[in-house]
Amino acid sequence: MVRAQASMVMVLDKCIGCHTCSITCKNVWTNREGLEYAWWNNVETRPGVGYPKRWEDQERYGGGWVLENGKLRLRLELKKYKVPSKEDYYEPFTYTYEELFTEELRDEQPSADPISMYSGEKIEVQWGPNFDDDLAGGDLTIPADPNMALLERSMYTEFKNVFMFYLPRICNHCLNPSCLVACPRKAVYKRPEDGIVLIDQTRCRGYRQCVQACPYKKVYYNWKTGKSEKCIFCFPRFEQGQPPVCALTCVGKIRYVGVVLYDEEKVLEAAKAPERELVRAQRDIILDPWDPEVVRQARRDGVPENFIEAARKSPIYYMFKKWEIALPLHPEFRTLPMVFYVPPLNPVITVLDRNGKFSADYESVLPTIDKLRIPIKYLASMFAAGNEDEVRKALKRLLAIREFFRLVEVEGVSKRQAARVLEEHGLSLEDADLMYRWLALGRERYVIPTAKKELRIRIPRRKAGR
Template identity: 60%
Template sequence: MRVRAQIAMVMNLDKCIGCHTCSVTCKNVWTNRQGAEYMWWNNVETRPGPGYPRQWENQDKYNGGWALSGGKLVLRVELKKSYKPPGLDDYYHPWTYDYEVLFSETQAEQQPVARPISLVTNEPVDVKYGPNWNDDLAGTEYILEDVNMSETERAVYTQFKDVFMMYLPRICNHCLNPSCLAACPRKAIYKREEDGIVLVDQTRCRGYRYCVAACPYKKVYYNWKTGKSEKCIFCYPRVEAGQPTVCSLTCVGKIRYMGVLLYDADKVLDVAAEPDPKRLVRRFADEVLLDPYDPNVVAAAREAGIPDDWIAAARRSPVYKMVKVWKVAFPLHPEFRTLPMVFYVPPLSPVVTTYENAYGAKITDIMPKVSELRIPIQYLANMFTAGDTALVEQALKKLLAVRIYERAKNVAEPGLAEKAKAALQEAGLSEADAEEMYRLFAIARFEDRFVIPTNPKRYTNQPQVQRGVVGLP
């Protein structure tokens, strides 16, 4: 067992309102400069839809991530012998407007117009696409470009009453098995041992863009001004000081949680090479991610030089509880085999109104019908569990059970308390679990959502930091 620690994130999609505040604040802090106009280290996509860049999930088009060849992990770009980084048409051509003409144009009968000008060539450009071009348009033809939709589901967009919509915020996943790192011939991309953050060494990068092609999430960008690759840095200067990322801090819906996960580095490649993609998520949570309360794990972590305050933080981590304990948060497209360390709690549909209107049912009668919710379970499974609908269905049942339990505490309805207990039992939760889940998902304070220890310079092979101060066994 080779224990490592990583700062990880969970996003609760049930609370995302699609306001893009996270994207704007990230843009203002990190990519508000020439050459990075089209870079959105954090972006929020309307789903169903093509995403950003367009159809980034379609690996038949981009050849990103890993594939299995002869039972071994191979970069898909090498297996296919084709590197296909997205072009500006897949993102959008960054532009501004010729505002000067509004002031300098001579008097005429027609009102002067500020036309779009390319920020790359300074020539007039015809604007045809943008980073949020299909914002809130999940019921239009854009649904046809979503690779997670089945042929049957693609036909849904013609029937407005059946249209569903959700928001998907995305950042770099700072994976345990990053394909961008493996693809870089310059070894310019590296994964920090102390906290797992994946970074690009700008002094080594030569802008070959192999990393852009190999990343299946298309979260590495090419700076056309500097000729180097850039990506989300997980706000590491803030994280080192024990502060959350800018996108997490400014999130209006408070959907983001950050904390420490301990993992077994010796298991990463073995699990990533799991032949059955549907087993990836289960093995990832059960075998790679470790229990910080296990004495053997604690001993191995200390031997690896992980400080006691990091182990204590792993025990209090909301990410650990959601991913490992309750199993309600999943990685995005685990079939890409990069083992992402950003997880998502799948969204519930508009539950109460939908079922009271359609079935005349109360919320307590929904549990057997969770597979019939407005957002198709298969669609969510295609995104978060490599098609394993059972995992998604169980997670949604747990979220619903907590709602029923809390409703029973505040609504005087005959038999509601008994139904609440039955819902918890069916979801596999105790009352203590329900109370803690409600606290974290609904009323969590800042210190509950962000459990981030300060970062020592490098803890491996260093003297133990604060040994015994936190009182660990």
């Protein structure tokens, strides 16, 4: 059965960590009592512990699926896990801004004190959703990053080895969402027409099983209403052909939004793939929107014509499926997340010696994959369940495009000659032009079909233990 899925790609090299996406999302959706602490979109500095602290550590939080005797089980069924505490998120605070205007005239600058948004009392701020921004306090927080487990301590203690990048996160609107299956009230559902995962507020009773079961900790409990809430992919905008607010306002233009077609019947099989093959298995269920058989089946299954058309122009299809430069976050959680990341290459400029020549270690201005500053192991732990080959392939293709354009634009080599670099990495001249248009110029980042009338189609509820 062919289904359409709303999806996003984020190109991490372009993220400048400005947090505009988080603020605009907050202003639109969670700027109200009960959700002061909740950031449907948040941006983390990596390496770091993230928000809530150590959310990737499923031994602590029990999210996602485990494969047991060939069957998928919710991890939380195995043991009693707890939802993250106030300390794991943070105590939301504001400032006594009015004191800046009302304080008596003094010699010192007036200052505003932080006050808790829960109690209204003055507090000493201990933590926040991006407290370790730009590696602040890295000595304390970086060793607690689960992805650092495979790396040597020298990676973060020697200045010359220090690396960082930003990781913006929203709900992944997964194909095999553990939040949905964990809900005993069947309040969490996946919209059949575009796969957006929502919580029916009239059914939710605030049991918080979904909060525990989501391995990305992207469901939040609203203490005012007593119900759980989550990112809704700005569906009222999406239905009008508009991108979610986080994407619209993204300063770095790192976000690409579109739909892809996938084979619903193969979802379970893909989620059960051996760990190293999870990325490939997820790619395999994304369907070719030009294949006449796929199109015929999509029409039979009620996928509207404008969705099929949008899937053909989808940057997501190219980046995840065709070029294989985008990767899912922690595929080993087996939820098949549908927000993808183009891993960061930076910095790409290599060292020059005193004479202005490239250092003996480097033959060209572009370093080889293993000379990149961010360790492949770290990226593989985050985006490929430890499979370094997937990360290498993506980074090599990104470097190949840069080398191609350098040869053409700086060294005056003809496009036809320079295409050799592309061919070595399985890319064509058309691919290079499209990549340049999308990644460098940031054009046509959103290909979103407008919604059709309610579709009478259903996505089967997947049970644990299948």
